[in-house]
Amino acid sequence: MTLGATYFDDAYARSGDPWGFRTRWYERRKRALTLASLPRERYRRGFEPGCSIGALTRMLAARCDSLVAWEGAETAVVRAQEHLRGAEHVHLAQGRIPQDWPSGDFDLVVLSELLYYFDGTDLDAVLSRTVSALRPGATLLAVHWRHEVVEHVRTGDDVHAALGSLPGLVRVVGHVETDFVLDVFEAPGPGGARSVAQREGLA
Numbered sequence: 001m002t003l004g005a006t007y008f009d010d011a012y013a014r015s016g017d018p019w020g021f022r023t024r025w026y027e028r029r030k031r032a033l034t035l036a037s038l039p040r041e042r043y044r045r046g047f048e049p050g051c052s053i054g055a056l057t058r059m060l061a062a063r064c065d066s067l068v069a070w071e072g073a074e075t076a077v078v079r080a081q082e083h084l085r086g087a088e089h090v091h092l093a094q095g096r097i098p099q100d101w102p103s104g105d106f107d108l109v110v111l112s113e114l115l116y117y118f119d120g121t122d123l124d125a126v127l128s129r130t131v132s133a134l135r136p137g138a139t140l141l142a143v144h145w146r147h148e149v150v151e152h153v154r155t156g157d158d159v160h161a162a163l164g165s166l167p168g169l170v171r172v173v174g175h176v177e178t179d180f181v182l183d184v185f186e187a188p189g190p191g192g193a194r195s196v197a198q199r200e201g202l203a
Helices: 005-014 025-037 057-063 073-082 121-134 156-162
Strands: 044-048 064-070 089-096 104-113 136-147 169-174 180-184
Touching: 005 073, 025 136, 025 169, 025 180, 044 057, 044 156, 057 073, 057 089, 057 104, 057 136, 064 073, 073 089, 089 156, 104 121, 121 136, 121 156, 156 180
Parallel strands: 044 064, 044 104, 064 089, 104 136
Antiparallel strands: 136 180, 169 180
8 A cells, every 4th residue: 555644754753854865975966866867957847746855856946947846744844945945936835646736737747766655556646647747848757766665665666667668758868776766758749759969959
């Protein structure tokens, strides 16, 4: 079954940064790789569900004209608000997917360390709603831990296999390390999926 909300509430009650997002070099390096993997320099409207305390959110905000960031744990939302103070174009709220979903569509959706908490039914719902929310030419970035964790319903590799099987998306970046897997998909526009070099007339 999908991991319950109590697990996350308890984790943030015990620690302000239970996964070391702000302190560990592993997390800082992974965020840098995440941002470097985005094929577009700017995005009009992005969505980051499960944004935790906002460590990645702050960096995504620098690349987006408007960013919707959701987190299910109330304590984490409060800490994210502190971290994102002054970023008026970030719309931070408490919300849990897939039962909740923001209105409108997006040209960037980031699913970071999130999907392995969902059971099959909820995972299918998240992926379906994600694909439906992507504008033509939009970017979908996913990055997940690869090691087994007791609280995870599935592995990061399982998650990315499901992502890779989605119709209508083209993988434009694939990065695998011992610890995590990162994939970037594009929802093709009228001209089809194009690389960064192709967009800039270099290839």
